[in-house]
Amino acid sequence: MSTLSISGLNVHFSTEAGSLHALKDVTFDVPERRIVGIVGESGCGKSTLINAILGLLADNGEVRSGQILFEGDEDLARLSRRQMQDLRGPRIATVFQDPMGALNPVLSVGRQMINIQYRSPQSRAAKAARAVEMLKLVRIPDAESALGRYPHQFSGGMKQRIAIAMALMMEPALLIADEPTTALDATLEVTTIELLKDLQATIGCSVMFISHHLGVIAELCDDVVVMYAGEVVERGTVRDVFRAPAYPYTRRLLECDPARQSRRTRVLPTIPGEIPDLRQRPRGCVFAPRCLERHAGCDTPQVEHALAGDHRARCNLAPARSPAAVPP
Amino acid sequence: MRRLLREPLGLFGLSLVLLVILGAVFADLLTQWDPTRINPRDRFLGPSAAHLLGTDQLGRDLFSRVLHGGRIALYVALVSTAISLAIGIVLGLIAGYGPRWLDNLMILLFDAMKSFPTVMLALALVTITGPSLTSVILVVILVNVPGYARIVRTQTIAIKSSEFVTAAQSMGASTARILRVHIMPNVIGPLVILASMDIPVVIAIEAGMSFLGLGVRPPTPSWGSILNDGFGQIRETPWIAIAGGLPIIIITLGFTFLGETLRDVFDPRLKGRG
Amino acid sequence: MTAAPILSVEDVRVAFPVGGLLARDAILGVAGVSFEVRPGETFALVGESGSGKTTLARAINGLQDISQGSITFEGVRIDGLGRARMKPLRRRMSMMFQDPVGSLSPRMTVGDLVTEPFRIHGHGGRNLRDEAVRLLNLVGLPADFAGRYPHQLSGGQARRVGVARAIALDPALIIADEPTAGLDVSVQGEVLNLLNELRERLGLAMVIITHNLHVVHHVADRMAVMYLGRFVEVGETGTVFAAPRHPYTAALLSANPEPDPDRARDRITLPAEVPSLMSRPSGCEFHTRCPWAQAKCAAMPPPAGDVACHFPLSPGARPPPREDRP
Numbered sequence: 001m002s003t004l005s006i007s008g009l010n011v012h013f014s015t016e017a018g019s020l021h022a023l024k025d026v027t028f029d030v031p032e033r034r035i036v037g038i039v040g041e042s043g044c045g046k047s048t049l050i051n052a053i054l055g056l057l058a059d060n061g062e063v064r065s066g067q068i069l070f071e072g073d074e075d076l077a078r079l080s081r082r083q084m085q086d087l088r089g090p091r092i093a094t095v096f097q098d099p100m101g102a103l104n105p106v107l108s109v110g111r112q113m114i115n116i117q118y119r120s121p122q123s124r125a126a127k128a129a130r131a132v133e134m135l136k137l138v139r140i141p142d143a144e145s146a147l148g149r150y151p152h153q154f155s156g157g158m159k160q161r162i163a164i165a166m167a168l169m170m171e172p173a174l175l176i177a178d179e180p181t182t183a184l185d186a187t188l189e190v191t192t193i194e195l196l197k198d199l200q201a202t203i204g205c206s207v208m209f210i211s212h213h214l215g216v217i218a219e220l221c222d223d224v225v226v227m228y229a230g231e232v233v234e235r236g237t238v239r240d241v242f243r244a245p246a247y248p249y250t251r252r253l254l255e256c257d258p259a260r261q262s263r264r265t266r267v268l269p270t271i272p273g274e275i276p277d278l279r280q281r282p283r284g285c286v287f288a289p290r291c292l293e294r295h296a297g298c299d300t301p302q303v304e305h306a307l308a309g310d311h312r313a314r315c316n317l318a319p320a321r322s323p324a325a326v327p328p
Numbered sequence: 329m330r331r332l333l334r335e336p337l338g339l340f341g342l343s344l345v346l347l348v349i350l351g352a353v354f355a356d357l358l359t360q361w362d363p364t365r366i367n368p369r370d371r372f373l374g375p376s377a378a379h380l381l382g383t384d385q386l387g388r389d390l391f392s393r394v395l396h397g398g399r400i401a402l403y404v405a406l407v408s409t410a411i412s413l414a415i416g417i418v419l420g421l422i423a424g425y426g427p428r429w430l431d432n433l434m435i436l437l438f439d440a441m442k443s444f445p446t447v448m449l450a451l452a453l454v455t456i457t458g459p460s461l462t463s464v465i466l467v468v469i470l471v472n473v474p475g476y477a478r479i480v481r482t483q484t485i486a487i488k489s490s491e492f493v494t495a496a497q498s499m500g501a502s503t504a505r506i507l508r509v510h511i512m513p514n515v516i517g518p519l520v521i522l523a524s525m526d527i528p529v530v531i532a533i534e535a536g537m538s539f540l541g542l543g544v545r546p547p548t549p550s551w552g553s554i555l556n557d558g559f560g561q562i563r564e565t566p567w568i569a570i571a572g573g574l575p576i577i578i579i580t581l582g583f584t585f586l587g588e589t590l591r592d593v594f595d596p597r598l599k600g601r602g
Numbered sequence: 603m604t605a606a607p608i609l610s611v612e613d614v615r616v617a618f619p620v621g622g623l624l625a626r627d628a629i630l631g632v633a634g635v636s637f638e639v640r641p642g643e644t645f646a647l648v649g650e651s652g653s654g655k656t657t658l659a660r661a662i663n664g665l666q667d668i669s670q671g672s673i674t675f676e677g678v679r680i681d682g683l684g685r686a687r688m689k690p691l692r693r694r695m696s697m698m699f700q701d702p703v704g705s706l707s708p709r710m711t712v713g714d715l716v717t718e719p720f721r722i723h724g725h726g727g728r729n730l731r732d733e734a735v736r737l738l739n740l741v742g743l744p745a746d747f748a749g750r751y752p753h754q755l756s757g758g759q760a761r762r763v764g765v766a767r768a769i770a771l772d773p774a775l776i777i778a779d780e781p782t783a784g785l786d787v788s789v790q791g792e793v794l795n796l797l798n799e800l801r802e803r804l805g806l807a808m809v810i811i812t813h814n815l816h817v818v819h820h821v822a823d824r825m826a827v828m829y830l831g832r833f834v835e836v837g838e839t840g841t842v843f844a845a846p847r848h849p850y851t852a853a854l855l856s857a858n859p860e861p862d863p864d865r866a867r868d869r870i871t872l873p874a875e876v877p878s879l880m881s882r883p884s885g886c887e888f889h890t891r892c893p894w895a896q897a898k899c900a901a902m903p904p905p906a907g908d909v910a911c912h913f914p915l916s917p918g919a920r921p922p923p924r925e926d927r928p
Contacts, residue, residue, distance in 0.1 A: 041786035041787065041788060042756070042757070042786055155875060155876075156651070157875065158875070185650035185651055185813055186650070186813065186815075186854060186857040186858055187650065187853060187854065187857045187872050188650075189857070190857045190859070190869060190871065191871060191872075194871070212786060212787060214787070214861035215858060215859030215860050215861045216859060217861070218859060218860070218861040218862055218863045219859045219863070238863045239863050239864070242861055242862065242863055243862075243863070243864070252788065253787065253788060254861055256787050256788045256790070256791055257787050257861055258787075258790065258791075258814070258816030258817060258819070258820065267795055267798070268790070268791030268794050268795055268820060269791055270788055270789060270790075270791035270792045270795070271788035271789070272792075274756065490704065491699045491700065491701050491704045491705040492704060492705050492706055492707040492708070494665065494699065494705075495697070495699055495705045495706075495707075495767075496707070496718070497665060498663050498664075498665055498692070498696070498697045498699075499692060499696070499718060499719055499722055499767075500688070500689040500692035500693075500722050500723065501718075501722050502722075505722065509707070509710070510707050513709045514707075514708060514709060
């Protein structure tokens, strides 16, 4: 059973200049105990996706169709505000890029971590002990005295770890991490990633890890979903997608990543152009205008093709290229 | 602008304000009565076709006095607000961008000015200059400048460490240029909205001072002095008081609704989520 | 025959007083840095938060006073120069800032933004509108962008506007603070390619500040790695990448994972926190986090030179196993 199973999700925003089709036919799973990475650049729809899952879409946004199945039986897109509120926190937790989004600057860390446990009937002392336990798990030095300190007394990296501790304290089924390490320096980023990996193994939750940092995704995640302009263009295990990318955008993205360029070159590859206007989606492939392998078949709607195993790509050319393709 | 017109409250506010403005501007066309013309035989008349709001204790037509009083109110409002803004912006920019000691000094000054109750300030000033329109304007300026300067100062402080200001410094821009081109355009936005919401306060100050006899001298009609007359003559007729109070209410509502809608239009974040 | 350096920084220190009005204590943001940049060369300052690289960049550009040392630009000593005397030199040295959109004044059009240097320094009769078009073309933006506002630009486009503004007066040196920050991976190459191209075309020297080592690899001739306000390693980029000699450099290089899931994870992990500038470690300041640290490292500061380390690494060195560490 998957912790999260999204199928055919379509989200629209009504704007002054027309209806904006922000997410189109988004389909992917976050299996139990797996870490799934969501890769995409600006405008790919990551934020909209997270908001849709958490029930936090803006007033002018709506889920037109599709379902977001949580733990096999609840469709998050159909739940009421109150029901979503009950889920957020104990069952679905989030960590954001800026830890100060989760930390109240005027309350001590201990107070906040105890407050989060408000649903639990335990004594205050027990809650404090649990908080200390979590802080130790995320390797905050001197955890007992950390309870009495305020967020501004911790460095950026530590604040993020405290935010992670708070998110995982209720042992949620799903952790959504939205670019949690983007603002951290490289050396800090890798330690935080390793920490997340250990925690996930210990607690056993599923993780949805959103990032534009390909190297981190390759290292941390089991599966990866590549998004472009509101669509899932490729998905599969990290190994399949990164070693044999089938969708041209994924290929170009990997080529552009400076970390890939082992040889020093004076002219770096880029992807020229911009994402299309999402108020008027092209009829055919959404990446076609910028694709170097464009051909006649790209003007028709693209279907998601199954390649080896769970590897899928939304490009009509993919099966021809991939030897292990399964005919649709 | 379009978004403003779509908000019902904003539209309502705008219409009220326009009503008063047009009334004041076209006063002479809208009524044939001279607001200062005394007509003792027609005292205390109730509203009628000839006198839309009736007459006061000296037989003067109230509708005409209200319309002309609008001119005083608007004149005071515009002139004093414009001058207060100008002075407030300059002082605020200096306080915000200049050295710390200057800023501290100016804050001290602003706080001192703000701590005076308006009425006492008015009394003190009028003792020196005598009651007149100018003294009203002066009081309004003294009351408003610290507030505006404070806002501009806060915004300036917030902006002066922005990257685009640093970029300008790195290009060698002079302080004057930075203040004029980079800082000022980005701080006056909220100020304009605030000023428009302050206009009812300004008008109230004028009315209040005239009510107390510290403002315009009779026979010049001012809403405040009409109100004063009205209270004095309340046993004879309520209409004088109504004539004095009604326009004040209308313009206050008008500018308040307009100002709030402008604020919501320009910064929807202040309205609430979404 | 090497030309005279265009920029010469000698033993620069920048101290920030702490503790209120009668501050006695100070923290050293930059603790003694020296280097030279030759005409047409690209020099990279690499470091993480708190390394002092941004402070140093601002000091070079005259936006930050220094407490000690000297900065010489095109033969003129510029530290301590008053604003008036610094102004003409600003035609020759321009700076690009980290936030692509935030470094552009929000209420000015792109056309006004790129021609602002002319407005400040005098345009000598040039037609500003033509200049705007010329500059936009140089950076690959269409002429009709001149009417747009910063909030209407994407990160990459805003970055290009920043470049156009920086080259407006034909400077000899550009300081670029995190030129790829905030940009998607697919457009990072655009900016770097542009900078390289302009460098070759206009003969510019550049100082690039970044924490992104991969950017450095492709753009810089020489590089310096900074830690707590000092250089820990300086050298030719290719050499440093191939065989880092300072443990911190080695750790930085290993901290940037490649998007290859099968690659061996031979990472050098550092204990998490950078020490606070208020309490600098003794001896070699990196010893508190260094996997190779020995007793001598805590006791004595490292020798002067290109590598600030008592025991520079040999190529391919691996950190000793955890149990062996002191």
